[in-house]
Amino acid sequence: MIYVFLANGFEEVEALAPVDMLRRAKLNVTTVGVTGKTVTGSHGIPVTADITAEELNIGADMEMIVLPGGMPGTLNEEASPAVQAAIDYCTANDRWIGAICAAPSILGHKGLLKGKTAVCYTGFEKELTGAQIGSTGVVTDGKIITARGAGVAVDFGLALVGALAGAETQAQIRASILCD
Numbered sequence: 312m313i314y315v316f317l318a319n320g321f322e323e324v325e326a327l328a329p330v331d332m333l334r335r336a337k338l339n340v341t342t343v344g345v346t347g348k349t350v351t352g353s354h355g356i357p358v359t360a361d362i363t364a365e366e367l368n369i370g371a372d373m374e375m376i377v378l379p380g381g382m383p384g385t386l387n388e389e390a391s392p393a394v395q396a397a398i399d400y401c402t403a404n405d406r407w408i409g410a411i412c413a414a415p416s417i418l419g420h421k422g423l424l425k426g427k428t429a430v431c432y433t434g435f436e437k438e439l440t441g442a443q444i445g446s447t448g449v450v451t452d453g454k455i456i457t458a459r460g461a462g463v464a465v466d467f468g469l470a471l472v473g474a475l476a477g478a479e480t481q482a483q484i485r486a487s488i489l490c491d
Contacts, residue, residue, distance in 0.1 A: 313338055313475070314367065314397060315377040317360050318345035318388045322381030323352035324461040325411045329377055332468030335484050336476045343367055345391045353381040364393035369400045374475060376401055380412020380432060380460065389417045398423070401454070409471050411458040415439055418455065427452040432460045465490055 315330055333340045344350045344360030351357045376397045378388055388394045401408050402423060410418055415431040416438035418424050425441030430450050448463035449456065449470045456474060458467035469490070473481035
């Protein structure tokens with residue numbers, strides 16, 4: 312299962328484009344409302360999460376977590392015990408973590424980017440403690456996938472697909488949505 316965390320103030324495109332790409336790949340995705348069942352994005356768009364953070368069952372079915380950026384969404388995610396526990400589980404069990412925009416800062420604050428290449432929204436680089444800052448829109452280093460922001464949300468989603476479903480599925484979806 313892939314869990315995508317939504318907290319009030321999340322960047323809508325950074326959450327929903329990856330969810331769309333992952334579901335096109337027929338992967339199991341559950342959105343998790345960190346701040347309730349209905350979560351309002353940074354541009355005032357309300358989204359109904361599949362489950363709330365209190366309903367999250369961290370365990371063996373957790374293949375990947377995805378942390379969208381946005382403000383104050385990133386701060387709300389970082390303050391969530393459920394998000395912190397999910398990150399810890401993924402780290403301890405060699406599972407995938409995706410983070411985009413400001414959200415890689417959460418990983419940086421936990422020391423998870425030391426010795427890794429990562430990217431984030433411009434101005435957040437200092438929050439990626441110990442990371443080598445990449446120059447592309449999306450970077451995969453080990454089991455961590457980071458991305459710069461909303462403009463690369465589809466590419467980020469496709470990178471997540473590639474990680475779990477393989478390059479062939481990733482290429483098929485890229486072609487089907489006319490993404491050059």
